[in-house]
Amino acid sequence: MSSNPPAESSSQLSINSLADLTAAVNRFAEQRNWDQFHNPKNLSMALIVEAAELVEHFQWLTQQQSNTLDPEKHEAVSMEMADVLIYLVRMADQLDIDLLAAAQKKILLNGEKYPVEKAKGRADKYTRYQQYPNP
DSSP: OOSSOOOOOTTTOOOOSHHHHHHHHHHHHHHTTOTTTOOHHHHHHHHHHHHHHHHHTTTTOOHHHHHSOOHHHHHHHHHHHHHHHHHHHHHHHHTTOOHHHHHHHHHHHHHHHSOHHHHTTOOOOHHHHHHSSOO
């Protein structure tokens, strides 16, 4: 008899927070003995592959088409986004990175790099503001 708990069905799975998602992803990997493969190098490579699969859905679409996906493509895009999120959450857990704290810090840093008075309505990289301080 196996000592691992039974795999959860979708009706048993309840994810309402990043902590819930992390626990579910970790349990999923543990039940399959995938911890041996889930190191930061492999997870970062898997994440970029999934991100490329996400981009593939938008390749050759116009801007308008990309904003109005048909239901089938919308579902496929949501699944690719889920793959990216799952690998990101797994990698963060392996590296002991608090994604919410890191995102909060990054938003604050970006606020400094892209002050509203210089960046509003512009898509320039922040280094352009440093070169040309008065847009």
